[in-house]
Amino acid sequence: MPHAIRFHKTGGPEVLQWEEVAIGDPGPGEVRLDQKAAGLNYLDTYHRSGLYAMPLPSGVGMEGSAVVEAVGVGVTEFKVGDRVAYANGPIGSYSEKKIHPADRLVKLPDAISFEQGASMMLQGLTVRYLLRSLLLVPKSGDTVLVHAAAGGIGLIACQWAKALGINVIGTVSSEEKAKLAKEHGCTHTINYTTEDFHARVMEITGGKKVPIVYDSIGKDTWVKSLDCLQVRGLMVSFGNASGPVDGVNLGILAAKGSLSVVRPTLASFTAKREELVNGAKELFEHVIAGRIKVEPRQQYALKDAAQAHRDIEARKTTGSTILVP
Numbered sequence: 001m002p003h004a005i006r007f008h009k010t011g012g013p014e015v016l017q018w019e020e021v022a023i024g025d026p027g028p029g030e031v032r033l034d035q036k037a038a039g040l041n042y043l044d045t046y047h048r049s050g051l052y053a054m055p056l057p058s059g060v061g062m063e064g065s066a067v068v069e070a071v072g073v074g075v076t077e078f079k080v081g082d083r084v085a086y087a088n089g090p091i092g093s094y095s096e097k098k099i100h101p102a103d104r105l106v107k108l109p110d111a112i113s114f115e116q117g118a119s120m121m122l123q124g125l126t127v128r129y130l131l132r133s134l135l136l137v138p139k140s141g142d143t144v145l146v147h148a149a150a151g152g153i154g155l156i157a158c159q160w161a162k163a164l165g166i167n168v169i170g171t172v173s174s175e176e177k178a179k180l181a182k183e184h185g186c187t188h189t190i191n192y193t194t195e196d197f198h199a200r201v202m203e204i205t206g207g208k209k210v211p212i213v214y215d216s217i218g219k220d221t222w223v224k225s226l227d228c229l230q231v232r233g234l235m236v237s238f239g240n241a242s243g244p245v246d247g248v249n250l251g252i253l254a255a256k257g258s259l260s261v262v263r264p265t266l267a268s269f270t271a272k273r274e275e276l277v278n279g280a281k282e283l284f285e286h287v288i289a290g291r292i293k294v295e296p297r298q299q300y301a302l303k304d305a306a307q308a309h310r311d312i313e314a315r316k317t318t319g320s321t322i323l324v325p
């Protein structure tokens, strides 16, 4: 029997269990995957902790790369032996085998390894919509603020922004992370554990502030992030690494200069098959051309997923991380 990481109650990393799972044949429109790698995403910790409620018991993980092992009735786009990757669809990528809807898969180009595929699908497609698909997007020459610039999303965002001519002010929690972010194209770094990031943004921009802030930290950075925005600027609040932002009085947006806020999720930007396929195509083109370099910076055995969760929550990881069956 194949194994998977599952949890029966929400809580800390210790609730993650390595269990035998019954994986049957794919139904109509589905494929069975022989999983090669799963991506570790901060999002997975929200599912495990209960911040994002899931029916229990539950699998974990939204992202992976795999080989198609069996196809169900009506699947025409994929055949046995195809190399594929995915970034959403039913939860449970921390698994040796998986049933997955065929219309949520993309083919992995030969030039992209399984390890790279699992390192970039979810984070890369997220960066794509953040920089390219929101109602307000930065243009070449703009300067934006990106929190956690040395994280999985962060390193891809720095590189993609650079490819588009956008300057990034990136926050990080250590000098090592600052160096890494800069090596990936971040224009300016701020250590937000030792420096006041709002004061530094004012200094770096000569008091002009920025038109867009990408904030995945949430609770700890919300107010100061708003202070970094120009009049009519956009706050992109897309994560909760320090806890969720709640109890917001909308008047704060008026007081700070007619600001807008968006709270987007990847699923809304890949819901249509063509959005998923076109997004992945654009991401893969950047990677194959060398404009965006993505390699896993940490790798764990799949059964050690609990340790991977401890490490990402303790801010010990940088860039992308994969779990390998």
Ligand code: NDP
Pocket: 040, 041, 042, 043, 122, 123, 126, 148, 149, 150, 151, 152, 153, 154, 171, 172, 173, 174, 177, 216, 217, 220, 238, 239, 240, 241, 242, 243, 264, 265, 266, 267, 312, 313, 314, 315, 316, 317, 318, 319
């Ligand atoms: P990261 O690799 O960026 O890890 C999270 C980082 O957040 C840490 O490395 C750390 O960087 C920073 N951080 C700041 N405060 C804390 C804290 N209190 N506890 C832990 N970490 C903290 O993760 P991902 O790249 O997987 O995801 C980044 C963010 O993007 C997450 O918030 C995630 O939820 C969000 N996301 C949102 C999506 C969407 O569509 N809405 C899709 C994908 C991700 P440092 O040490 O430098 O501060």
